[in-house]
Each structure stands twice: as C-alpha cells, then as structure tokens.
Amino acid sequence: MIAPPIPDNEAERLAAMDQALCAFVPREERFDRITRTVRRLLNVPIALISIVERDAQWFRSAQGLAEAETPRNISFCGHAVASGKVLAVPDATNDPRFWDNPLVTGPPYIRSYLGIPLTIAPGVRVGTLCALDNQVRNFTQQDILGMEDLAAMAEAELRLDAMGTTQRQLITALGQAERRASVDPATGCWNARSFRELVSMTVADCMRQGTTAALCYVRVRNYAALTGDGDKAQAGIIRQLLAQVLRRRLPTHGALGSLGERDFCALVPGASQLEIEGSLAAFTYPHVKLDMPGIHMDLTLDLAFGLAFLGDMKSANPATELWATVVAGLKD
DSSP, rough: OOOOOOTTHHHHHHHHHHHHSSSSSSSOHHHHHHHHHHHHHHHHEEEEEEESSEEEEEEEEEEEESEEEEGGGGHHHHHHHTTOOOOOEEEEEEETTTTOOOOHHHHHHHOOEEEEEEEETEEEEEEEEEEESOOOOOEEEEEHHHHHHHHHHHHHHHHOSSSOHHHEEEEEEEEHHHHHHHHHHSSSSSHHHHHHHHHHHHHHHHHHTEEEEEEEEEETTTTTHTTTOOOHHHHHHHHHHHHHHHHHHOOOOOOOOSSSEEEEEEEESSSHHHHHHTTTTTTTEEEEEETTTTEEEEEEEEEEEEEGGGOOOSSSOHHHHHHHHHHHHHOO
C-alpha cells in the first residue's frame, strides 16, 4: 500500500478548511442530495463527499457506508487531493497503491473508485466527491463528466454558509476537537449533549428577539423488529438513512439531534407557534420507506412524534423545562 502524499500547501489547506468549517459539523440535506444522485447516476453502492483532514478523511455526506471517517493514510481520496486530478481506479486489487489497503482487503471491499477533487479556493483542495463499487469496472467518460458536474455543485455548497445562525454560533465557538465530539458518528446529527446546548442557545436567542421555537421528538416504534437479528452494520445503515430522511423533511434553519438508537429530535425556530406548526407538516408524516443501498431491501419505519413549544413553558428556566418535556415524552 502507498499512503497518499501530503500536498505542498498543507498548512494553508488545513487553515482554509478550518475557517470554512468543512469538517466535523452536522451533515446537511444539501450534501446528501448530491451523494444520492451519484449513487443513482453511476449505480454504485457507496457515494461520499470526503473531507481530507489532518489525520482522517471525514464524510460530509455518505450513502451506503455507516462509518463517519477512516484514517487519512489509507484513503483513496487523499491521493486525489494530492494530485488535484480525477482519480479513476478500475480494479484496486491490481493497483500497487491500493491492492493491500485494508479498505480493499476488508470492508467495504473496494474494487473500483472514481474521485473528483473539491476546491474551495485556488489551489485549496479539501476532499473529493467519490463513487465506490465492490465490483471491478471501467468508469466511462460520461461517468466522469457527470461526476464533475456534481462536484461543481458540491464545491458551491462548501463555499456557502447555509446553516442557521444559532447553529453557526455554536460551531464557531467550538474548537475542532470539540466539534468532532459534538456530532453523532452514526447519523451525522448533533449528539444529545451538543443538541441540548443548542436548545439552550436557541431559547436565549428567542427570549431576546421575541420569537419562539419548538422541539419535535421522533421515535422509531418498530426499530427492534427491524434490527432484531443483531446485524449492527444494517442497523447503522438504517439509522443513517432515517437521519437523511428527517434532514430532508426538516424545516428551514431547523436542527436535528440524535438522542439514542431509535430517537431523534428536531429543533425548529420560528416567528410564531402557528408558523412552526405549518412548517412541521411534512416532518411529522408517520411512515418512512427506506431503500437499503446494496441490500435491495425496502423497509417501512413507523414513527411516533411529540411536540413541545417554548410558548407553553411556564418555569423560570424554559430551556430546561423544554428539554425535560422531550425526555419525558421519549420515556413513554
């Protein structure tokens, strides 16, 4: 195996990535939409937006892969970032750079790879949009052209600050290690600890601005039946896909937290309770049908929802009361 070279401008590259908050932030629908399209366009089991950080490649979006990151020194994407060119690998087992790579000899058993470098400033390559297959294949020129178009869209999104104001405030207040620890690796959502902090910040903003917010908590009622065989990999993919569906339904400037294996919670700010109720109509649809990538299985998830509105809180500490209402609802 040949480890990917380090770019000559590595210090500049890492500094630009950190300033742009490319890595270790909650995943967003605007990136998931691109990787879903890659899967359909190239008919591959795995599609990723991979951000090549100092010691890891971290996935800003992932289809068909439950891991949140893998080491940089075994990454295919690191080679594409270093070269700045399209990297097409038709058969990794016959490539001296990759034949004994643990991602080839073990899960996910990569056989072919196509990666397009992503640039956020001249000469600053942050990662790749990539497609992975567990079958040997020769990627066509049409495959490459289609991926290059989608990579341009991914670059535009990486340059765009589209997060809600309060989420952005929390992210920028955290150091990189703290950001890394604030995201649930299985789903790419805020984890419970950081989500509760986000709730407190949002409540404080609402009190200052005269606006309001709600928490909409979600439970997968048939989770045990779907994962009863103990297949942890399949359970991880189910949670990842469910998080993607909920992100797709999330109202504008909403945030999504993962509170446990079968529990999620959406934080939704708004000018009024009526506005929030209207924006949650699609989010609270009770059934989700998931297409399991690479498994060719459709699963129907049965969801239960509960709502807690900031305006209904009566205590002197509404953020704590709001959170307690959610926790109590999830115990039912």
